[in-house]
Amino acid sequence: MADKPMGGRKAQAARNDKLILEAAREVFITDPEAPIADVAKLAGVGISALYRRYPSKEDLLRKLCSDGLSRYTELVREAVETEGDPWDAFCTFLRKVVEADTPSITTRLAGTFTPSPDLFEAAVAADAFNRALIDRLKDAGLLRAEIENGDLALVTESVASINLGGAERTRELRLRCLELHLEALRAPGAEPLPGSAPTEEEMGARWKHLEG
Template sequence: MTDKPLSGRKAQAARNDKLILEAAHEVFVANPEAPIAEVAKRAGVGISALYRRYPSKEDLLRKLCADGLGRYLELVREAVEAEGDAWEAFRDFMRGVVVADTPSITVRLAGTFTPSPEMFQAAVEGDAMNRAMLERFKSAGVLREDVENGDLQMVTESLSSIDIGDAERTRAVRLRALELYLEALRAPGAGPLPGSAVSDEEMGARWIPRSAKED
């Protein structure tokens, strides 16, 4: 059974929504303080059309970050369930995160809005899946034993800071740099890592709205 094609009005709304979210990613990652009108301009849609879908900037930010989290969970699930060569499965996961650019959302937008209960629940699910993924690749002997989830997040976040200007060139350079990190992450490793990885609590604290921290 195939899905019924969307009607003209619904299809246009779906196209507009896709354009809005793509534009929001570009605008707010570049400048979290940008006005929502800049998103409408970048998306090529009327401000009224944007407000019908997202009544406030916070609503748009929540949707953008929830979608990014959802994509990350898909990538972790694929890594855990992937068959075949374990190292290639891990490499595909890391490349997928870099290409999806979900770390840029965390780095730039964490603390700028109040996450929804659903986002917190998805984050809890993500923590459990991250642990399962690490266990899988460590047990397979391809990931060094002292690597933690916080290490992987810091790697992908550092890669997200690379910006050459052109989107395609930036992606290519990020993927090249990722290969250097992958050599350091691969078992057995050249020696023990110093200090401790950033904790789940430290990562989670970044999502507390900045206004609440200032109170």
């Protein structure tokens, strides 16, 4: 049975929520310290309507991060479970991550709010898929042996930092840069990489931790 269309108030609330989240992403990726009033202004909704949905800025930031993590997890799970050439699945996964711009949430919002227990659990699940994908590629002899989970995070974050020209030009340049990274990630690699991959502790230090 098809879902019934939402009534007037529910439909308006859903539209407002979509506008709020789109505006919040734009505002906070540009300036994580921006006041929540800037989100309401860009979304074109009253501040009271925003607070009814998100009682605090932290609630809104957690929602943004949760949505970004959910999308990322969906993409990495798809790469792990896709049959066929593992390298093609890996490249497709990273291109989709760049297109979805999920790393911008990490690079700009890390440390600006306290993640919930559910968000930590979701991050652990995403991490497990990341490791499964890396193991699959290494078992197939397709990924450089020294590449670890943290390396991939830094690759996507560095690509997400590109912001030149308009939105379409930025997208084009990010995808171009990603292809350079993909060439460097593929086994066997010309020369050994210097240093070591970032540790879980180093990557996790950017985020606030739950108290207690």
